Every structure is written in structure tokens, then in C-alpha cells.
Amino acid sequence: MKKRISKIVALFLATAMALTGCGNGSGNSGASNSTSTPASGSASTAASVSKTDDKPKEIVTINVMVYDRGREYGAGKSLTDNVLIDYVNEIMEPRGVHVNYVPVPRKGSDAAVNVMLVGGTAPDIIRTYDRQRVSTYGAQGGLVDLGPYLDRLDKDYLAKNKDAIDWCKFDGVQYALPGVYSYHGKNHETFLRQDLVEGMGMKMPTNKEELIKVLYAMKDKYPDIIPYGFSGKNTDGKFTNFILGYTSRKNERDNYIYEPTFTMILKPGHKDGLRQLNRFVLDGIIDPNFVTDTDDSLYDQNVANGKYGFIMNGSSDCITSAYGTADDPNYHMVEVDCIENLDGSYEVPSQDAFSHYVYVPKTAEDRIDAVMEYLNFLSTEEYAKQVKYGVYGYGSDLDADGNPVGRSRDACKEAGTSTDASDNAFLIANFDFEFNNLVKNLEASHPEIPHDVVVQKYASQYSNYYDKMLIGGALSTDEYVPGLQTLICDFVFKVMLAPEGQFDKVYEQEYKILVENHLQEVLDERAAWYDKNHK
Amino acid sequence: MNSVYDKKLSPFQIVMLIVCALLILITVTPMMNIVAVSLSGKNAIAKGLVKLFPREFTIEGYKMVFSNRNVVYSLFFSVFLTIGYAILTTLMTALAAYALSRSNLGGRRFFMILITITMYIDAGLIPSYLLVKDLKLINTVWALVIPGLISPFNLIILRSFFLGINKSLFEAAYMDGCGEWGCLFRIAVPLSMPSISSVMLFYGIGRWNGISDVMYYENRSKFYTLQYQVKLMLDSISIDYSAEEMQEQLVTPENVRSAAIVFAMVPMLIFYPFVQKYFTKGVNIGGVKE
Incomplete structure (x- = not known):
């Protein structure tokens, strides 16, 4: 019996070992940070990159984080051994650097990196979307100050992105570098069913008043249509630009106080915007049951079915999906700018001026060169x-203008290169030439969308926007902001659902909850920062 | 002759039957929906037409999952890892449980208290990671095996079972010249097969579904289990295909996501019914000491 069990265990573990090649052999490891000379390949702790003529004296190995999206690679390649990494090392090795990719799961990457940082096995170059995380790690002494090394970056990058680079300073220390956009547009867009508006003999609205008239007319004329698409998902896309239409940007101090994060929708004047949204719910312009749709599932279905007349959202699914799925053959959803702010402009907030943060943990300091x-x-x-x-x-292949055109996912796979190569372009997230191809690319991928809709979409998306005012440093109350973001969405939903005649009461009650959760402290500290730095 | 089915049901039994039926319905309905979505066309899914049965039937989602070699590799790796892990962990647990069930083991009470404490006090992720790292197990298959070799819960079940075996059987074995190894493998183990099977199933299911240790301890895809590979797929799925492909695509992310879930679920669904009878029997018997 004992022998039989031993044999069975040995058999299965041996098979598992054989499948995996057993232990910790060659290849990269989150824990391995070696330097080796090309001749001997022996390990050394020295980390300076020095060159004589074209050949470096030694090659320093660095580990760079890469998102693992579970993709398949062809041609015997993998996420950590593919055409892209070969290309990178072809360029980098003559410079004395060998680059290893360390996979980190795309979702939960920050948590995985956090454990690696504690264990001392983190990659030498890491990216995150979480500003607070960089601030915290920096304050704890866990990150390298990149300030003294900035001049080693490309001069064009430094010149073009001065503001974004400054925004990665925390209390004056350069703990991160930005993954910058060459172009960026509105954060949230606005769409309206032109066919329905014209079907009522009305003109496309050019301001809030006209928009509201259109929405009420839609309700009367089209009983199957929900005039304003909304859901209870805890995010700000469906209401921010509408509420901001009741505020102004004239006061710079207010801009600095409110514009960082979701607090933006609490600018003076926001209460009138909320009152209008509450009226929409009471009058059935917005489905009163919207709050039960917490994951957008019903909202997405309604978009696909062409059930909404007006949509404000960060996503343009009502164009990219619904033209192929909506039952109405006359479906004609177009992007519009019809909500003027109190200051008379039509500008809305842009998406963040850069994509993410790139930082270097202290464990990589001896390889900083x-x-x-x-x-x-x-x-x-x-x-x-x-x-x-x-x-x-x-x-990719180069087009007639010498710009790259990405190949299909399958073609990338067969060629043995990364199918998500953009994940690895840490410092530049998009390029000017891509902007010129937006219309062409969308039309190629969605031929069912009318040309005028595509043109209008990008014309609108990349005009009439402003970059939000941001505080250039870490504040002590930043820790409250993530929690407040969730609460602010809840606040908006609850106030929107206030029963007839109880708007003010519900508003006061719910605003008090925000204050109890440190809202006022956050706003006061920002005000103090502004008074200190800009007055 | 009256069978049990001829007996009149009491009101309590009827209520219980209804509750059980509802529980089955609650459990089965989401699974049916997942299967239906995995087999439905993209327009039907987008428009929310798929409930319990497929609409616009297609197997494109499954084609995409099966055509991903990483997923297929992970399936094989998971199957072998799970079987090897279940056998090894059960063996180690049985050895520990047998030793702790012997009355002549000095300090066994102390050891039992020590082991029981670990059921309630968990050091947490970071100390565990540091331990695994210091043992140089990071990026080896052993990181998925050694930390979970003996579960206190399973050890207690097996030990209770061993304690329940009539002592005279062991005495007779000693008289016949058996040592402790003989007593374990010739007396205790054969008599404890229901408990051992259920413990093995506990370990197997735990390993099959385990994700967090793969996420933290492994960053080479050859050590990715099926569940983790599916998680990566589900987290990242976007179906952002190029122009030409987009027109030809018959699937949506939901479609592929559901197919991947079904794919990861099926092996356990096939395996479970065969050992389920041992599962309940083992836990019941192991939990009672005469």
C-alpha cells in the first residue's frame, strides 16, 4: 500500500514538474537583480553602466514590470521572451543594460507589487494609476528621488511635458515620472438622438434650456424611449458635466479647491444642477429605478437597444455598439455640446493630462544608472x-507617411510579438500622428456608423475642454479622497431620489454625511495650499 | 410493503423540501445563465435577451478559449498539480494525524493546541510571502504545494477518525508483529477511506480553486493554474480587434468570459459526483468520536 501511494504521488508530481520544467531555472524572476559581464556571465554587485567605445564593460540587468493579461503568444514566444523584449535588449545591451520583464497581473497589480516591494523582489521600474500610492511609498522612503536624474531623459520629452513632470513631484521630490499623452480630449462626452429630435420638428439644442425642453418633449412623444440614460453605478460620468453646467470657472481659487477628483461637482452652484436632476427623476425623464442598476448591465442593454434619447458618459458605446444593435433603423445618435456653464463657455473637464505614474523603488537605487x-x-x-x-x-507596418499601423492581434501573435505592446510604452502613452487617424480607424472598425457621426464625435471630443486645476504636491487630507469619491456618488444619487418637496431636506442631510467624512477638511487644506502658493 | 415514499410528508418536511428546491434554483440559475451566455450570439447578449437558454446559438466563445494554448496548458498543469497535491497533502496529513492519535506520543496535547491555534491566528499575506521567499520557493511549483501541505482542519478530521478506530485492532496488529507504519497503512488507512477520500477532496478543491498563492508566488506563466489563467483572461478581456477582425467577430467579452468560466468549472463538475458520497460520509464519521 505504502509503495503504491508513493508511486502515485511520485508519478503526478513528476508530471507536474515535467510540465513546468521544475524549479527556479533560467528566465527572469522578480527576485533576481544580477549584473553580469558578457564574457563570463558571472554575477557581480557592481551596478554602474560604463562604456568603452561601443562595447559596455559590463551589462547590468534590470527588471521591468509588465502587465500579464493572460494572452497567448505564437512562434514559441511568451510574455517574458518575445520579439519586443529582444528588440529592447538589442538596443539596450550596447548601452550596458539587459532588460527582463516581470509579469504582474493587470487587475490587482498594485496589490501584487505591494507584496513584492515588502519582500524586496519588486521590479526596478513600476507603473501605477494610483497617485496616493506613489505619495505614500515616497513619504515612507521607499522610492528613489528621480529629480537628480531627470537630465538623463530625452530632451523632447522633458521640454514637452514640463507640467506633467512637475505634477509627479510630491512635496518637491520627484518620486515618479508621468506616462504622458501627446493629445487628450474630454473626459466625459454627451450624446443626443438627432433622429428623435428632428422627428419632433425641433432643432438640436444649443443650451441647457433647449435641452430640457427636448427631453420633456421626448417623454411625451416617444413613450418607449427613456429621455436621459442613467444608472446607479458608482462613478461620475453620467452626471458630472450636467452639474458643472450650473457652475463657473471664473474663480481660480474655487477651481483649485474643487477640481481635483470628484469634489469638482461640489463647486458653488452645484445644488441647482442637482435640483434639476431631481426634477428629471420626479418627472420620469430619468428612470427612477436607475439606482438598482449598480453595474451598468441594464444601462448597457438599453444603450444596445437604442432606448435612450440623451446620454452623458465616459464611454461612447452608444455610437460604437448601438449602431449595429439598435432596432430602430433611423437610429442617429450624435455627440453634442449643448450644456453651457454659468460663465457662458461650453468647456468641460478633460481626461487627466497624463495616463499613469512610473516609479523606481529604493531597492533599485544601486542600478539607477x-x-x-x-x-x-x-x-x-x-x-x-x-x-x-x-x-x-x-x-505593425509603416504607412506611406512613415507612421506605424498596428497589425491584428492574431498577426502579432503569429509574429511572436506582444499583443499588448502599448502596456510597455511607459513614458509616452500616445502620439500626435495617432490623432490624425482617429476618424479613419473608427470608420474602418465600425463601417456601420455614418461618416458625419464619426467626424462630429472627434470634433466635439477634442474641443471645448479644459485641464482641471491640480494641487502640485501631496496633502495630508489626500487619504480621505478615495473614500469621499464613493460617498460623493452616493450623495448625488440620494439627492436625485429625494421625494417631491423634500429636496432641500435630503440635500442638507446627505451633504452633512460628506462633511462628517472629512470633506470640509479636504477643501480647507486645498484652500490653504492655494492661498500659500498662488496669492 | 410500504416504502419510505408512501409515508405522508409532515408540514415541516414539505417546508424543507420547498426551501431545498429554492436553494437548488438559486444555485443552478446563475450557472444556466453563464452556460446560456457562453453559447449565445453577441447581439442577443448586448441587448439582454439571454436568460436561461442560448439565443442566436454559437460556439465562438469556446473556440476562442480552446484556441488559447495558455489555457489548455494551464488545464493540464492544474489537473496534474491538483492530483499530485491532493495525494501528497493527504499523505502528510494522515501521517501527522496518526501520530497525534497515538496515546503514547509525548506532548501530543501541546502539539494539538499549537496546531489548533494556527486555525484562528493567521500571520497574513506579507509574513507568508517573506517565508516563502526566504525558503527560495518563489517561482517554483513548490510554492503552490509546501505552504499548504497540512491543513489543521483536515488533520483534526482525520485524527478524530483514527481515534475512533477500536484499539483492540491495533493491539492485535502489534501482537502479529506490526510496527507503527504497519498499523497506519494496514489498519488505520484502510478503515478510514471515507475520511481520507473527503480530506483528499477538500485539498483537491482548495488547490483547484486557489488563485492568490499563484498570483503572489509565481510570475512565470508555466506555473499558472487554470483558474488563475482564466482570471487573467477575464480581467483583461476587451476584444479590441483590428478593423477587419471587428467586422468578422461573432463574440463579445461576455461570451468569452462565460465560456472560460464554464471551461474552468467542468472538470470539477465531472469529478465531484464520483467522490461526493465519501465526502459527506467522511465528514460525518470523522466529526464523531465514540
Whole structure:
């Protein structure tokens, strides 16, 4: 019996070992940070990158985080061994740096990296979308101050992105670098069913008053249509621009106090916007049951079925999906700018001026020269394009203008290059030439969308926007902000659902909850920061 | 002759039957929906037409899942890892449980208290990670095996079962020349198969569904289990295909997501009914000491 059990255990574990190649052999590891000479390959702790003629004296190995999206690679390649990483090392090794990719799951990447940081096995270059995380790690002494090394980055990158780079300073210390956008547009867009508006013999609205008239007319004329698409998902896309239509940007101090994060919708005047949204719910312009749809599932279905007349959202699904699925053959949803602010402008907030933060943990300080060499490579536009487009000839081809055009996912897979190469372009998230291709690309992928709709979409998306005022440093009350973001959405929903005649009572009651959760402290500290730095 | 089915049901039994039926319905309905979505066309899914049965039937979602070699590799790896893990952990647990069930083991009370404490006090993720890292298990298959070799809960079940075996059987075995190994493998184990099977199933299910240790301890795809691979797929799925492909695509992210869930669920659904009878029997018997 004992022998039999031993044999069975041995058999299965041996098979599992055989499948995996057993232990910790070659390849990269989150824990391995070695330097080796090309000749001997022996490990050394020295970390300076020095060159004689074209050949470096030694090659320093650095580990760079890469998102693992569970994709399949062809041609015997993998996430950590593919055409892209070969290309990177082809450029980097003559500079004395060997780059390893360390996979981190796309979702939960911050949590995984946090454990690796504590264990001392974190990659040498890490990206995150979480500003608070960078601030905290920096304050705890866990990050390298990149300020003294900035001049090692590409000069164009430094010149074009001064503001974004400054925004990655925390209390004056450069704990991160920005993954910058060459172009960016509105954060949330607004759409209206032109066919329904014209079907009522009305003109497309040009201001709030006209929009409200249109929505009420829709309710009367089209009983199957919900005039204003809304859901109870805890995010701000469906109401922010509407509420901001009742506020002004004239007061710079207010802009600094309110514009960072969701607090933006609490600017003076917001109460009137909320009152109008409450009226919409009471009058059935917004479905009163919206709050039960917490994951957008019903909302998405209604979008696909062409059930909404007017939509405000961060997503343009009502164009990209609904033209192929809506039952109404006359469906004609277009992007519009029809909500004027109190100051008379039609501007709405843009998406953040940059995509994410890139930081270097203290554990990589002894390899900082090699790290900066790689960051220089990534900050150089020509290399960044190669990286984002999975290497020309593999993940992309050059068009007549010499710009890369990405190949299909299957073609990338077969060529053995990354199918998500843009994940690796840490410092430049998009390029100017891509802006010129937006219309062409959307029309190619969605031929069912009318040309005028596509043109109008991008014309609107990339005009009439402003970059929000941001505080250039970490504040002590920043820790309250993530919690407040959720509460602010709840606040909006609850006030919108106030029963007839009880708006003010519900508003006061719910606003008090925000104050109890440190809202006033957050606003006061921002005001103090503004008074200190801008007065 | 009256069978049990001829007996009149009491009101309590009727209520219980209704409650059980509702529980089954609550459990089965989401599974049916997942299966239906995995087999439905993209327009039907987008428009919310799919409930319990497929609409616009298609198997494109499954084609996409099966055509991903990472997923298929992870399936094989998971199957072998789960079986190997279940056998090894059960063996280790049985050895510990047997030793702790012997009255002549000095300090067994102390050891039992020590082991029981670990059921209630968990050091947490970071100390566990540091331990695994210091043992140099990161990025090895052993990181998925060694930390979970003995579960206190399963050890207690097996120990209770061993304690319930009539002592005279062991005495007879000693008289016949058996040592402790002989007593374990010739007396205790054969008599405890229901408990051992259920413990093995506990370990197997735990390993099959386990994700967090793979996420933290492994960053090489060859050590990814099926569940983790499916999680990566589900988290990242976007179906952002190029122009030409987009027109030809017959699937949506929901479609592929559901197919991947079904794919990961099926092996356990097939396996479970065969050992389920041992599962309940083992837990029941193991939990009672005469």
C-alpha cells in the first residue's frame, strides 16, 4: 500500500514538474537583480553602466514590470521572451543594460507589487494609476528621488511635458515620472438622438434650456424611449458635466479647491444642477429605478437597444455598439455640446493630462544608472513608437507617411510579438500622428456608423475642454479622497431620489454625511495650499 | 410493503423540501445563465435577451478559449498539480494525524493546541510571502504545494477518525508483529477511506480553486493554474480587434468570459459526483468520536 501511494504521488508530481520544467531555472524572476559581464556571465554587485567605445564593460540587468493579461503568444514566444523584449535588449545591451520583464497581473497589480516591494523582489521600474500610492511609498522612503536624474531623459520629452513632470513631484521630490499623452480630449462626452429630435420638428439644442425642453418633449412623444440614460453605478460620468453646467470657472481659487477628483461637482452652484436632476427623476425623464442598476448591465442593454434619447458618459458605446444593435433603423445618435456653464463657455473637464505614474523603488537605487538608461530609451519618441507598436515588421507596418499601423492581434501573435505592446510604452502613452487617424480607424472598425457621426464625435471630443486645476504636491487630507469619491456618488444619487418637496431636506442631510467624512477638511487644506502658493 | 415514499410528508418536511428546491434554483440559475451566455450570439447578449437558454446559438466563445494554448496548458498543469497535491497533502496529513492519535506520543496535547491555534491566528499575506521567499520557493511549483501541505482542519478530521478506530485492532496488529507504519497503512488507512477520500477532496478543491498563492508566488506563466489563467483572461478581456477582425467577430467579452468560466468549472463538475458520497460520509464519521 505504502509503495503504491508513493508511486502515485511520485508519478503526478513528476508530471507536474515535467510540465513546468521544475524549479527556479533560467528566465527572469522578480527576485533576481544580477549584473553580469558578457564574457563570463558571472554575477557581480557592481551596478554602474560604463562604456568603452561601443562595447559596455559590463551589462547590468534590470527588471521591468509588465502587465500579464493572460494572452497567448505564437512562434514559441511568451510574455517574458518575445520579439519586443529582444528588440529592447538589442538596443539596450550596447548601452550596458539587459532588460527582463516581470509579469504582474493587470487587475490587482498594485496589490501584487505591494507584496513584492515588502519582500524586496519588486521590479526596478513600476507603473501605477494610483497617485496616493506613489505619495505614500515616497513619504515612507521607499522610492528613489528621480529629480537628480531627470537630465538623463530625452530632451523632447522633458521640454514637452514640463507640467506633467512637475505634477509627479510630491512635496518637491520627484518620486515618479508621468506616462504622458501627446493629445487628450474630454473626459466625459454627451450624446443626443438627432433622429428623435428632428422627428419632433425641433432643432438640436444649443443650451441647457433647449435641452430640457427636448427631453420633456421626448417623454411625451416617444413613450418607449427613456429621455436621459442613467444608472446607479458608482462613478461620475453620467452626471458630472450636467452639474458643472450650473457652475463657473471664473474663480481660480474655487477651481483649485474643487477640481481635483470628484469634489469638482461640489463647486458653488452645484445644488441647482442637482435640483434639476431631481426634477428629471420626479418627472420620469430619468428612470427612477436607475439606482438598482449598480453595474451598468441594464444601462448597457438599453444603450444596445437604442432606448435612450440623451446620454452623458465616459464611454461612447452608444455610437460604437448601438449602431449595429439598435432596432430602430433611423437610429442617429450624435455627440453634442449643448450644456453651457454659468460663465457662458461650453468647456468641460478633460481626461487627466497624463495616463499613469512610473516609479523606481529604493531597492533599485544601486542600478539607477541602468534604470535611467532604459527610461531614456522609453522617453525617446522613436523608440517609444517601436515599443508601443510591437516592433515594426512584427506588431505593425509603416504607412506611406512613415507612421506605424498596428497589425491584428492574431498577426502579432503569429509574429511572436506582444499583443499588448502599448502596456510597455511607459513614458509616452500616445502620439500626435495617432490623432490624425482617429476618424479613419473608427470608420474602418465600425463601417456601420455614418461618416458625419464619426467626424462630429472627434470634433466635439477634442474641443471645448479644459485641464482641471491640480494641487502640485501631496496633502495630508489626500487619504480621505478615495473614500469621499464613493460617498460623493452616493450623495448625488440620494439627492436625485429625494421625494417631491423634500429636496432641500435630503440635500442638507446627505451633504452633512460628506462633511462628517472629512470633506470640509479636504477643501480647507486645498484652500490653504492655494492661498500659500498662488496669492 | 410500504416504502419510505408512501409515508405522508409532515408540514415541516414539505417546508424543507420547498426551501431545498429554492436553494437548488438559486444555485443552478446563475450557472444556466453563464452556460446560456457562453453559447449565445453577441447581439442577443448586448441587448439582454439571454436568460436561461442560448439565443442566436454559437460556439465562438469556446473556440476562442480552446484556441488559447495558455489555457489548455494551464488545464493540464492544474489537473496534474491538483492530483499530485491532493495525494501528497493527504499523505502528510494522515501521517501527522496518526501520530497525534497515538496515546503514547509525548506532548501530543501541546502539539494539538499549537496546531489548533494556527486555525484562528493567521500571520497574513506579507509574513507568508517573506517565508516563502526566504525558503527560495518563489517561482517554483513548490510554492503552490509546501505552504499548504497540512491543513489543521483536515488533520483534526482525520485524527478524530483514527481515534475512533477500536484499539483492540491495533493491539492485535502489534501482537502479529506490526510496527507503527504497519498499523497506519494496514489498519488505520484502510478503515478510514471515507475520511481520507473527503480530506483528499477538500485539498483537491482548495488547490483547484486557489488563485492568490499563484498570483503572489509565481510570475512565470508555466506555473499558472487554470483558474488563475482564466482570471487573467477575464480581467483583461476587451476584444479590441483590428478593423477587419471587428467586422468578422461573432463574440463579445461576455461570451468569452462565460465560456472560460464554464471551461474552468467542468472538470470539477465531472469529478465531484464520483467522490461526493465519501465526502459527506467522511465528514460525518470523522466529526464523531465514540
